[in-house]
Amino acid sequence: MSDDKQVITRRDFVRGTVGATLGAAAMGGTLAALAAPVPTSQVVLVREQGVLDEQHAVNPGILRIMLRNVLTKVTGKPDPTSAWRSLVKTDDVIGLVATDHLNRTHPELIELVRASLMESGVPQSNIRDAQGGPEKARACTALVALPALKAHWLTGIGTVLKNYITFSGNPSSYHDANNANLGEIWNMPHVKGKTKLVLVDALRPLCDKGPQPDPRYLWDYKGLIAGRDPVAVEAVCLRIILQKRQALRGEPWPLSPPPLCVEMADKKYGLGTSRMEQIQLDRVGWAADALV
Amino acid sequence: MPCFPSMEWMQRARLALAPVVLGVSILPFASCKGAPTEGLAMNEASFNLPRSVGVWTQSGGREFVGPRDIFKYMDGAGELYLGYRFKRLEVQHYGSADQGEILVELYWMETSDDAYGLLSGDWGGEAVELHPPEPGSSLPAATDGPRALYGAGLLRLWSDNLFARVIADQETNPSKKAVEALGQAIARGRSTPPRPVLIRSLPARVGSRFLLRPDRVTFLRSHLVLNSVYFLSSENLLDLGPDCEAATTTYGQGPAKTTGNAKPARLLLARYANEAAATKALHHFRDIYLAEKSKGPRASLTGDSGVVAIEDGWMGFSRSGRGLVLVFESPDEASARLLLGEFTQILEKLEASRE
Numbered sequence A: 001m002s003d004d005k006q007v008i009t010r011r012d013f014v015r016g017t018v019g020a021t022l023g024a025a026a027m028g029g030t031l032a033a034l035a036a037p038v039p040t041s042q043v044v045l046v047r048e049q050g051v052l053d054e055q056h057a058v059n060p061g062i063l064r065i066m067l068r069n070v071l072t073k074v075t076g077k078p079d080p081t082s083a084w085r086s087l088v089k090t091d092d093v094i095g096l097v098a099t100d101h102l103n104r105t106h107p108e109l110i111e112l113v114r115a116s117l118m119e120s121g122v123p124q125s126n127i128r129d130a131q132g133g134p135e136k137a138r139a140c141t142a143l144v145a146l147p148a149l150k151a152h153w154l155t156g157i158g159t160v161l162k163n164y165i166t167f168s169g170n171p172s173s174y175h176d177a178n179n180a181n182l183g184e185i186w187n188m189p190h191v192k193g194k195t196k197l198v199l200v201d202a203l204r205p206l207c208d209k210g211p212q213p214d215p216r217y218l219w220d221y222k223g224l225i226a227g228r229d230p231v232a233v234e235a236v237c238l239r240i241i242l243q244k245r246q247a248l249r250g251e252p253w254p255l256s257p258p259p260l261c262v263e264m265a266d267k268k269y270g271l272g273t274s275r276m277e278q279i280q281l282d283r284v285g286w287a288a289d290a291l292v
Numbered sequence B: 001m002p003c004f005p006s007m008e009w010m011q012r013a014r015l016a017l018a019p020v021v022l023g024v025s026i027l028p029f030a031s032c033k034g035a036p037t038e039g040l041a042m043n044e045a046s047f048n049l050p051r052s053v054g055v056w057t058q059s060g061g062r063e064f065v066g067p068r069d070i071f072k073y074m075d076g077a078g079e080l081y082l083g084y085r086f087k088r089l090e091v092q093h094y095g096s097a098d099q100g101e102i103l104v105e106l107y108w109m110e111t112s113d114d115a116y117g118l119l120s121g122d123w124g125g126e127a128v129e130l131h132p133p134e135p136g137s138s139l140p141a142a143t144d145g146p147r148a149l150y151g152a153g154l155l156r157l158w159s160d161n162l163f164a165r166v167i168a169d170q171e172t173n174p175s176k177k178a179v180e181a182l183g184q185a186i187a188r189g190r191s192t193p194p195r196p197v198l199i200r201s202l203p204a205r206v207g208s209r210f211l212l213r214p215d216r217v218t219f220l221r222s223h224l225v226l227n228s229v230y231f232l233s234s235e236n237l238l239d240l241g242p243d244c245e246a247a248t249t250t251y252g253q254g255p256a257k258t259t260g261n262a263k264p265a266r267l268l269l270a271r272y273a274n275e276a277a278a279t280k281a282l283h284h285f286r287d288i289y290l291a292e293k294s295k296g297p298r299a300s301l302t303g304d305s306g307v308v309a310i311e312d313g314w315m316g317f318s319r320s321g322r323g324l325v326l327v328f329e330s331p332d333e334a335s336a337r338l339l340l341g342e343f344t345q346i347l348e349k350l351e352a353s354r355e
Helices: A010-015 A060-075 A080-087 A107-119 A134-138 A161-168 A176-186 A230-249 A260-267 B006-012 B067-074 B112-119 B173-187 B223-229 B275-289 B333-353
Strands: A041-047 A094-098 A127-129 A142-146 A148-152 A195-206 A223-227 A279-285 B056-065 B086-095 B102-109 B148-151 B154-159 B162-168 B210-212 B218-220 B245-253 B265-271 B305-310 B313-320 B323-330
Touching: A041 A060, A041 A230, A060 A080, A060 A107, A060 A195, A060 A223, A060 A279, A080 A107, A094 A107, A107 A127, A107 A142, A107 A195, A134 A161, A142 A161, A148 A230, A161 A176, A161 A230, A161 A260, A176 A260, A195 A230, A223 A230, A230 A260, A230 A279, B056 B067, B067 B086, B102 B112, B102 B173, B112 B154, B112 B162, B112 B218, B148 B173, B154 B173, B162 B173, B210 B333, B218 B223, B223 B245, B265 B275, B265 B333, B275 B313, B275 B323, B305 B333, B313 B333, B323 B333
Parallel strands: A041 A279, A094 A127, A094 A142, A142 A195, A148 A195
Antiparallel strands: A041 A223, A195 A223, B056 B086, B086 B102, B102 B162, B148 B154, B154 B162, B210 B245, B218 B245, B245 B265, B265 B323, B305 B313, B313 B323
16 A cells, blocks of 8 residues: 555555455456465356347246256255255345346346245245345345446446445445445445355346446356355456456456455455455356356 | 547548438438537427437437436446536437337537547447538548447447437347437537547657557546546546546557557646646655655655656656656656657647647
8 A cells, every 4th residue: 555545556556565366467467377275165157058149138948047057056955945945044034136237137037036036935025126225235134146247437347246335325435446445345234144145147248347338348158157255256257357358359458447346355354265266166058258 | 740540540430321321300300510508408408319210219308417417327427427527418219119229328518628538438349430421522531530439239429529329229230320320410510629639649659669559548537537547546646637638548669469568658648727736736646656756865756757667667757837747667767758758848839839
């Protein structure tokens, strides 16, 4: 940091004062040279080529199979019902926290998750849309994060950690380099410990900023990315976004501002691991152009 | 040597686009030449858009969004437009029976420079000629770069103090033609001021090694926009704001994408309201970004200019009058001094000519 006010500068990244684990990638380098500790978190990547058609419309039947694969892989249970029951209680008030702007979570995925929970014994009345202010999180005993994979012009990446920004009650205070503090929202009393599953809609991600989506930067990745460690899931998402950007331009195309939130969620807020070497990535399905 | 990337851009432009390619209903369309927003009520349209284009017809009335409401419209991301002195937004939807919707957004900005700045955030896409030649005339004259860019259903255009986005939710050949026709209708009759003076002053080449990357040129006033292009700091170290004008770009060593591992140098030019503001900004920057070299008994960088090796290459700064030049990631000291000298002279000439 540059002074007492904790001003973060570009030089801090280059020095490794901040962003040591992902700074190189965020500023245009690679992650390959980092050390390789033992994996501590699991992330599941499920992809199916047929889940979107040429007009990007969702095939609900294939998406249902993908969701089943996600749930069974994440929990190690044989079916969705036992998987959900290992994650939530049937009397939990469960908040589904989807992305509602820029690159919205596909409604088909939200409805499949809702239906799958109901099939597992959770009453419909106990399942609610929890995206919004802090009172939405406060009213729930369990949360399922359902963000869509996207870059963001004020926070670098705007997927998992940013998905709870409205729970803070003061979203704009986490923009620009203040995105480093996004992890603290997950530790607020009305949020902490409630997230049972992070399930990222990576069917058609957005790899460049905004504030409005530019369709040139949307692509059919046809994936779901899930886990119980939000930082690990975000780290995998970040890797995919960076790889896609480099592929598009044929040269390093760093995210700017750098997504400080990912490493800070690990090191400062203790929410999980941001180091790819500590992440066990389990893959199911279509492998081409996985970017990770 | 001044920068004229125009021919390259024009070669990319879709010159075959004709204004009558679609059945554009212009009956209710009034020329929007000089379309003022001054004095308009908030719910008063600045000019008429075509009632229909191809199979798309206006659906619903015009929506209006002011600076206070921009965050509602963009759900927390209006800083981009406010950073370019946004005045108002007008939104018009077009519907069709079975070919999806087209959305038109008209962003009225304070000046042409502001609208240009919004376009300059991303030079990707296919250049579109907004003022196609009259039938029988020769090709249009070369311009100073694209004023409209199309990609994947989205047209972005700069037309005087107007920045517009026209987007089809289903990209097809007919929707592309409709989007481009709407873009032409928006620009028709409007003046075409030149690019911001700082941008026009960027030379295509510096010395024998450094070539401008026209597709990396951005005009800005806000540190949030700067950080979205080139992250400098979590704090507004350069005191950027609505009263400033700034340009940033890269100068590569050789043609784009043939430079191997040679890292491009990053340039930032800024002009402030007055000399005092520029001096204050330089001190702010120097005291934080180069803290170890500008403060304390061993300080070596305390004047209005300096060149120093830091972690990612040679960095230089120079203030002259109300202008400030910063060079980052220069490969060596001589290059940093070359770039710094070149751009300091350019700013001084601009001041002398009162541009």
